[in-house]
Amino acid sequence: MKSHKPAFAFLLLTTVVDSLIIVSTPLLLKVIIDEGILKDDAGVITTVALVVAGLAVVDAVAQLVQSYFSGRIGQGVSHDLRVEAFKHVQRQPMAFFTRTQTGLLASRLNGDVMLAQQALTTMLVSATSVLTVTLVLAEMFYLSWLISLIAIAMLPLFIVPGIYVGRRLQHYSRAQMQANGELGGIINERFNVGGAMLAKLFGRPREEAAAFEARAGEVRQVGIIWTVYSRLSFVFMALLASLATALVYGVGGGLVLNDVFRIGTLVALAALLGRLYGPITQLSSLQSNALTAMVSFDRIFEVLDLKPLIEEKPDPVALAAPGSGPAPEIEFDQVSFRYPRASDVSLASLESNALSAAERAKETAEVLHGMTFRVPSGKLTALVGPSGGGKTTATHLVSRLYDPTSGSVRIDGHDLRDVSLDSLRDVVGVVSQDAHFYHDTIRVNLSYARPDATQRDLLRACDAAQIGDLIRSLPSGLDTVVGDRGFRLSGGEKQRLALARLLLKAPSIVVLDEATAHLDSESEAAIQLALTTALRDRTSLVIAHRLSTIREADQILVIDEGVVRESGTHEELLAAGGLYSELYHTQFNRPSTNGAGPAARKEPVLQGPVIGSGPALGGSGPVLGGSGPPPAVGGEHILRLGADPDER
Numbered sequence: 001m002k003s004h005k006p007a008f009a010f011l012l013l014t015t016v017v018d019s020l021i022i023v024s025t026p027l028l029l030k031v032i033i034d035e036g037i038l039k040d041d042a043g044v045i046t047t048v049a050l051v052v053a054g055l056a057v058v059d060a061v062a063q064l065v066q067s068y069f070s071g072r073i074g075q076g077v078s079h080d081l082r083v084e085a086f087k088h089v090q091r092q093p094m095a096f097f098t099r100t101q102t103g104l105l106a107s108r109l110n111g112d113v114m115l116a117q118q119a120l121t122t123m124l125v126s127a128t129s130v131l132t133v134t135l136v137l138a139e140m141f142y143l144s145w146l147i148s149l150i151a152i153a154m155l156p157l158f159i160v161p162g163i164y165v166g167r168r169l170q171h172y173s174r175a176q177m178q179a180n181g182e183l184g185g186i187i188n189e190r191f192n193v194g195g196a197m198l199a200k201l202f203g204r205p206r207e208e209a210a211a212f213e214a215r216a217g218e219v220r221q222v223g224i225i226w227t228v229y230s231r232l233s234f235v236f237m238a239l240l241a242s243l244a245t246a247l248v249y250g251v252g253g254g255l256v257l258n259d260v261f262r263i264g265t266l267v268a269l270a271a272l273l274g275r276l277y278g279p280i281t282q283l284s285s286l287q288s289n290a291l292t293a294m295v296s297f298d299r300i301f302e303v304l305d306l307k308p309l310i311e312e313k314p315d316p317v318a319l320a321a322p323g324s325g326p327a328p329e330i331e332f333d334q335v336s337f338r339y340p341r342a343s344d345v346s347l348a349s350l351e352s353n354a355l356s357a358a359e360r361a362k363e364t365a366e367v368l369h370g371m372t373f374r375v376p377s378g379k380l381t382a383l384v385g386p387s388g389g390g391k392t393t394a395t396h397l398v399s400r401l402y403d404p405t406s407g408s409v410r411i412d413g414h415d416l417r418d419v420s421l422d423s424l425r426d427v428v429g430v431v432s433q434d435a436h437f438y439h440d441t442i443r444v445n446l447s448y449a450r451p452d453a454t455q456r457d458l459l460r461a462c463d464a465a466q467i468g469d470l471i472r473s474l475p476s477g478l479d480t481v482v483g484d485r486g487f488r489l490s491g492g493e494k495q496r497l498a499l500a501r502l503l504l505k506a507p508s509i510v511v512l513d514e515a516t517a518h519l520d521s522e523s524e525a526a527i528q529l530a531l532t533t534a535l536r537d538r539t540s541l542v543i544a545h546r547l548s549t550i551r552e553a554d555q556i557l558v559i560d561e562g563v564v565r566e567s568g569t570h571e572e573l574l575a576a577g578g579l580y581s582e583l584y585h586t587q588f589n590r591p592s593t594n595g596a597g598p599a600a601r602k603e604p605v606l607q608g609p610v611i612g613s614g615p616a617l618g619g620s621g622p623v624l625g626g627s628g629p630p631p632a633v634g635g636e637h638i639l640r641l642g643a644d645p646d647e648r
């Protein structure tokens with residue numbers, strides 16, 4: 001974090017100027033009354049009044065400069081916190097993001113940081129009041145010890161309620177932040193595109209609105225109490241200040257009548273009193289501000305204190321850059337894995353439906369059990385098997401989204417825990433089934449993989465991914481907006497765009513979760529062609545759904561219940577007559593449900609969801625990639641091999 005010392009120095013300087021002016025003005029008023037008005041001296045009145053006016057202008061400037069520097073310190077600290085928290089959250093494991101509700105996190109990083117900054121700024125201004133209060137009290141004692149004692153005797157009346165109100169405010173601030181965050185979380189979840197779609201299809205708008213209203217009602221309730229408490233302290237202080245002034249005039253008036261001091265001194269004392277309770281009011285809110293700031297700092301540090309599970313060790317090994325040699329080989333050596341416990345990766349306060357502390361700390365079930373296999377350099381390895389068997393989980397370990405619980409995953413002989421995260425990111429490219437794009441132009445989304453890519457590079461990658469013609473045909477071409485709210489692309493187009501992004505990145509290892517959903521036969525053909533380019537000369541680990549991929553695979557690993565049940569080529573596995581051939585034959589012989597003839601069911605695809613696969617046009621074009629017979633009617637060529645236990 002940056003040092004704020006120079007700003008502190010200026011803040012102090014302006015505070016001294018401000019305090020000196022505050023205490024000198026009543027003295028000057030005393031001179032105007034006692035030496036000017038009472039002695040009929042117009043010269044003294046004019047001169048001293050001009051000095052008072054001049055000092056008022058200087059004080060105004062000093063106060064402006066003071067607020068600039070206190071703001072600068074407060075904003076500076078919040079800026080540092082915000083950036084630090086962002087970087088820290090970036091380093092959190094995937095498990096953190098799967099558990100955390102984005103709205104709550106956003107409120108933590110925005111709302112709390114803002115509250116902390118506001119409280120810090122007012123605290124700084126209040127703290128500078130200490131100097132003013134000291135000088136004012138010293139001057140009051142100099143003018144009249146009796147009046148000063150009366151003023152001091154009243155101080156506890158100011159301070160005690162201040163402390164009580166401060167505590168209540170702290171409590172309600174915390175409740176308000178949490179309630180607001182939860183409200184933001186609901187808005188975020190319900191109104192992002194996916195959430196809104198789900199709500200439209202399945203939701204019950206009236207009940208949801210009622211539930212939202214109930215939550216909003218809680219926010220309102222806490223907000224009202226908070227406002228009352230925060231006003232209460234000010235109203236009380238103002239009342240006490242007025243009472244004190246009345247008392248000073250009452251007692252001081254008597255002293256003037258008894259010639260203890262002159263009227264100028266009484267006016268000066270009354271003016272000083274106004275300058276005493278003001279700063280003291282600020283000082284009493286110092287505590288509540290400090291408490292508010294502490295609540296927010298606590299909530300921010302709660303995030304900052306989360307220890308990232310995936311850390312780079314000091315002096316990590318850099319994997320060979322893609323293109324600098326043969327593609328690397330991947331090795332799983334006795335890899336067992338369980339997903340991390342909630343308590344290790346996230347905060348209950350950032351989850352919308354957090355489990356109890358005991359449940360959060362409970363060990364999760366082991367998902368992979370002693371997996372050992374090799375993915376040879378430059379070859380295609382297909383992962384197939386029943387749903388929930390652990391295929392996706394295994395691929396997560398290759399990109400180090402998680403570390404194995406025991407055993408090791410190695411690339412070119414280096415344990416992934418020893419390699420630098422940057423080099424791993426360069427080497428491994430992943431295309432998931434539901435590729436994500438930011439709500440931005442195609443150009444920006446593609447350049448994300450390679451910021452220095454030229455227009456030519458971008459179009460070349462798009463051509464290789466069989467999406468170039470489509471992009472050229474769009475009115476804005478590469479500048480077309482896609483992503484959450486840019487619903488221009490179909491599922492198949494999205495996957496090809498994701499492949500273009502992968503080609504731009506040009507990793508030496510490709511991890512691919514083949515999409516089968518939403519694809520018509522033409523898209524599938526295009527994807528097949530794109531894949532052939534994307535996987536060439538790369539070490540690839542593909543969760544395979546298409547027969548074409550499976551047949552072309554150099555190695556097939558059948559993953560079931562977290563272990564590698566079988567491995568070999570398509571022919572070898574069929575010949576072995578084990579789980580693979582059982583799954584294959586079961587699916588292959590499945591009777592047609594839509595009247596398509598047996599020929600139409602010749603291209604089974606392992607483990608792909610059928611939902612959304614049709615209506616493909618029968619005979620709209622052969623599947624390119626040369627592996628299988630023509631596509632079938634109604635997506636029937638997408639056959640789920642062992643997708644559901646009841647189909648096995």
Ligand SMILES: Nc1ncnc2c1ncn2[C@@H]1O[C@H](COP(=O)(O)OP(=O)(O)OP(=O)(O)O)[C@@H](O)[C@H]1O
Binds near residue numbers: 098364385390392
């Ligand atoms: N984030 C997670 N936290 C806890 N358990 C998980 C998590 N993700 C997956 N699992 C569990 O891990 C097991 C393996 O899931 P995985 O997604 O790896 O299977 P899969 O073979 O890829 O299945 P599919 O083909 O249906 O995608 C499943 O039992 C699943 O419930």
